[in-house]
Amino acid sequence: MKDFKNKVAAITGAGSGMGRSLAVLLAARGCHVALSDINETGLAETVKLLDGSGVKVTSQRLDVSEKAAVFAWADKVAADHGKVNLIFNNAGVALGSVVDGGGYDDLEWIMNINFWGVVHGTKAFLPYLKDSGDGHIINTSSLFGLMAVPSQSAYNASKFAVRGFTEALRQELELQQVGVSATSVHPGGIKTNIAKAARMDDSVTKIGMSPNSSAKFEKLFRTTADDAAAQMIRAVEKNQRRLLIGNDAKAMDLMVRLFPSAYQKLVSMSSKKLG
Template sequence: MQTKECVAVLTGAGSGIGRALASALAQSGCHLALADVNAVALAETAAQVRALGVRVSEHTLDVADRSAVAALPDAVIAAHGQVDLLINNAGVALGGTFDQVSVENFDWLMRINFDAVVTMCRAFLPLLRQRPEARIVNLSSLFGLITPAGQTAYCASKFAVRGFSNALRLELNDSNVGVTVVHPGGVATAIATSARPAEGSSEAGQARKLARAKRLLRMPPARAAEIILRGIERNKSRVIVGNDALILSWLERLMPVSYWRLLPGLASNND
């Protein structure tokens, strides 16, 4: 897929992988409809990519708000006239075991990480079908491939994105719309520091978990964006980002039940 002169809708564009993807797409000549719940961060990203000479529209959006998502296609068409690429990147994190996570927080995460992906696909698929070639790109995670303790809610959401994307790809197999699912490993974004803490977890325990997470988040977002964009351009069905994600994905395939024996540090849920 050639992204030059295409129009991409990108959620979670205000920071991290989303901001890096916006820059990478703009450098390839792709026009952008950028969405984020944080209007200030969104404006910063938009200013950066406008300097690269592409057309950019800003859409302050809570992806968990179904009525707001339903109104977004009309706003994008008014600004750009077409949609060729939908990238569902927005996501949040939540620490804690299943017993520690409240019903409200579990549902909050699922609404943003999974329900919003489905809602965005439903909203934009009719527009994507109108283009000669189009693609949906859904960001799952390394934790959509493996299942560490203390990540029950996050894994549930990212495995759901993976399963939904794979089934949707088969349903659209004979159409002009392709589907890519992305599994980033340890990318140096703010997802760990912005994660909601587990209910009842001690401050010391939270600090230790945060420090451990930061040690694992090494890849620069710009590098992750390059890998994702290359996967889009090559019409790849699945993109695994980072050697850590690649190695662990193969380990899970070889030892689907017992692989955690080799990863005691990552598997541990001790505070």
């Protein structure tokens, strides 16, 4: 997809961060947008930013963990816009806990949003993307979908799952030759609200970390949401299989490739310093 003019993009998590930036940048290129977020206030703010953009903007409050709601939204987007060319499965949450301390409720919460939300969005929109003949699925994994980190077992599991799901999907779409492609996105530290909104369980104290440690990690984030969104759009244009966003993601990916097992010791040592 080289031209976004008069295309239609659906974006989850559009109430802030990368989702909001994607909406603004795509609209500037003449792409109509269908926006969703569970945060109605943030969603309304994004919609307001698009006033006068000259493209059609629709929005809906949406909990991506609710399968029926996601499918109903996909049907509504197709009905309102006449077609759908892109789905950005961008909504996500974070959780810090250790395996023998975190509860099943938190595990189910993060998997339902980060993984099943991506699955629901992909399966709900895929028929419409095929009908368009020029479609693309962009699923947001993470740097932590490439490497494991102490206190992030649940988040790691959700993002590794997104990566595997999307890479298999990409291959299937190529074999089917249906005019639809897919990209797995792996951001490093992006200046969004995800760290501030993260759930941190007191169990992280078992490994010498503070429940407030997310604030320390947030100070290391360098890439802006606008820059991340621009890279995602370019990845669609180039039909990239995988997109690494940020020098931290690129450096850590290289470390994992060079030291597929030994990198864990290096990460553990760094975690102690940041704890």
